[in-house]
Amino acid sequence: MRKILDDIKTRRTMTLVVIIGAVFYFAVDPATFPFMPQCVFHRLTGLQCVGCGSQRMLHALLHGDIAGGFRANAFVTISLPFVAFLLWVELNRERRPHLYRRVYSPVLIIATGVAFAAWMIVRNMLGI
Structure with missing residues (x-):
């Protein structure tokens, strides 16, 4: 992942794809x-x-409707700041290797997997 993000052309292309995707999900x-x-x-x-519901969540959040995003997929809505933090850690991997090792430790990776599984079970049991 790191070598891919080092190339400035790749970063610009990825940024453009994200912007186009955001405009699409805002409009549709x-x-x-x-x-x-x-x-x-x-x-x-x-x-x-x-x-499930992530596309509707993204559309709602792009329109500033946080409650609508939460209704569409609460877990992913709550996880977005964590995902942004993970991206920041990845981009600053060489400057903060100790943080990278802590964030990508086996314990946190397993905890994330357990959280995903728990959310899937809870949302299906409660019908949300």
Whole structure:
């Protein structure tokens, strides 16, 4: 991952892709647009996966509707600051190697996996 992010052309391309994606999700409501990708896990099982509702959440957050984003997918909405922190840690890996090692420790990786699994179970048991 680090070598990919070192190339300035790659960083610019990734930034452009993120901006285009954000503009698209701002303009298009995934709940009503018929050509949005659907969750294969949900279609096969009828259960919600960890990411179900993320497209609607992104659309709501881009419109400043935090409550709507939370309703669409509470776990991912709450996780966004953590994801931003992980990106910052990755981009500052060489300057802060001790922080990188702590963040990507086996304990935190396992805890994240457990949180994902717990959210998937809870959201399906409660129907949220």
